[in-house]
Amino acid sequence: MTAHVDSAVGFGGQQPKAVRKALVMLEAVAHLGPGATAKEIARFAGVAPTTAYRMLNLLVADGFLVRVPDLSGFALGRRTAELSRAAVAADPSPTLHDTVEDLRSHTRFGLHVASFAGGRLRFVDQDPDHEIVGIALLAKNLHANALGKVMLAHNPALGVGLELRRLTEHTVCDPELLRVELSRAELAGHAFENQECRLGRSALAVPIRNHAAEVVGGLCLQGSPLRVSPTDLEQLRFLHEGSRRLTGLL
Incomplete structure (x- = not known):
């Protein structure tokens, strides 16, 4: 036949x-x-x-x-x-965007999600109420932003030969200092950016994992340097809980 x-x-x-x-x-x-x-x-x-x-x-x-x-x-x-639309209509489980939108309703800070697929930093869900100024700089300068640091901490190979450009007076350009910071970020489960990419902006970021526990992206909370801090336990709890809810959705 x-x-x-x-x-x-x-x-x-x-x-x-x-x-x-x-x-x-x-x-x-x-x-x-x-x-x-x-x-x-x-x-x-x-x-x-x-x-x-x-x-x-x-x-x-x-x-x-x-x-x-x-x-x-x-x-x-x-x-x-x-x-994709047909699959969403047939599946009642929460989507990444729905989950992030719910998280945004519980914070006054900007909340963004990025994918690390293919070794590239790419925003997949930007907060419509908190624009990311200079977004192209983030993908090109992983050492100078919180999401990029999460990428580098969990995939050190991306840092080989990386140009540590100075974008502001706060940018970490010393390879050894950056290495120590990335080691701490991996152990602590979060990375911090203090006006290193753009003056007047700080951010905290945590990894997002798939169901195999692999880091596939990051969740970033962005705001004023006076209000975003790695010592703020409430912000860290919020981000880690958000990351847990996003497991397997990216």
Whole structure:
């Protein structure tokens, strides 16, 4: 009996490995975010570059992915969004955004969530009432912000060869001082930023883990240097409880 293959679909019934690879690549784009390049997607998904390019073209043709306007990378497409909406409608469990919004209703500070997927700092849920000024600086200067320090503390390899640029008079640019601070951050379970990326802004951040206890992102509380402090036990309890509630949602 001959298996039927729909000519309108890029992957047929005799290609289970191809289907699995395509799904992993969709997952890679979801984690890496809009603008992920073919090389980044291939590396994240563990797929050979030549296979990745072929798969990406098929996924774009079928509407599961789209190319970003400058054609430098990819983003999730209309059909993937439709699947996501259907899954949310069918699953009554809390989403990351719903949980973060509930947390925001219990604090006067800015509360942001970032993903660390692929070794990149990418904000996935920004507080609409507390804009992150200079957001591009955070991803490029991991040593100078609380979320970046959480990344470095739990993935030291990211710090190899890292340029310790001085952004303000408070930026920690000494490699040994930074190493000590990151070791303390890993042990304490939180990192602190005191006007190191931008004057007038301080922040506390804690790791967010998946169900395998791996650090996959961070939860950041941001505010005035006079009001955000690593010695404020109430703020720390709030962040750690928030992180616990976000386990497995990122």
